[in-house]
Amino acid sequence: DKEPPRSILTWEDLVSKFINQFFPPSKTTYFRNEITNFLQKPNETFNEAWEQFKDLLRQCPHQCFSELHQLDTFYNALNLNDQDALDSAAGGNFLDKIPRECLSIIESKSKQIAASLEDKLDIRMNHFEKSLNDMKNSFVTPTAPIKAVEEVCVTCGANHSYNQCPLTRGNDFLVFHNNIQQFQAADVRNFIQNHNQNVSNQNASTSIKSTQSAKQPISLPRKQL
Known part of the structure; x- marks a missing residue:
């Protein structure tokens, strides 16, 4: 709804009206409880927990938690191993550092873990790709070279x-x-x-003989007196 004329006189009035319209008290209360009760999940890495915590803070920008209170909430939400790692990086009690130093330590540790996870992921992907290639090669039958037709005697x-x-x-x-x-x-x-x-x-010989026979006189036997 439109605000009546001259109802917003200061910046605080504008922020208050904006929050009340887009972040009603029920929604603000929900996110404040989520931040206060935040805990690192059993299988959640340090950098995953940090990203999850920052996401809650972004969803409720008017939670009115001080920076020191936010850092204290996050530190106590971690498991003992990650708490010890922060203390070791701080050279003592992590929460004894000023908020700016605490944020620097958290971001540095988060980036180191993320890089390590990426390296492990690359190694796993390489192993997986190699396994796929080995399986593929095992299913492919090598093609025998075609021999030229030889003439046989x-x-x-x-x-x-x-x-x-x-x-x-x-x-x-x-x-x-x-x-x-x-x-x-x-x-x-x-x-x-x-x-x-x-x-x-x-044939010629026969003809000659026949001719000769014809020319010879035929002698008749004489009759005795």
């Missing part, structure tokens, strides 16, 4: 063509085979020609 079984086989003297076998065929063909032609010539000669 049908005569001796060696890796050469039968035309180059020493047992058949290579291409000489084909030449010899062709020569035999040509020789056989010539013999057949010669045989046919000789046969025809012989038949002609026989």
Whole structure:
């Protein structure tokens, strides 16, 4: 709702009206209790607890806790190991330091732990990636190299063509085979020609004999008186 004219006269009036509208008393009370009762979770690291605590402070900027009270609340919310680590970094009782020094110690420790966790995470990721690659390689069947098709001789079984086989003297076998065929063909032609010539000669001889027989007189047997 709009404020009536001249209802806001100072900065404090503006802040008060803004908080009352966007942070009603019930919400403020809730976050104040969350901050006061804050505790580090059993499995929560130091830097995670610090980020969680700062997030609560940001959600309730008007909680009216002093800086020293905030640091005291956070320190007492930690487990004993993290409290001892802060005391060791402070060179004594952590809460004896001024708030600025306490904040510096907390931020330094938080960054160191975060960096250490990142390194551990990188190592785990590398191990995980290696495990995945090993599993992948175990499932992949290596492809056997394709061998060139080799010609095998049908005569001796060696890796050469039968035309180059020493047992058949290579291409000489084909030449010899062709020569035999040509020789056989010539013999057949010669045989046919000789046969025809012989038949002609026989026919001619028979004809001559027949002619001679016809020219000779036929002698009849004389009749005895």
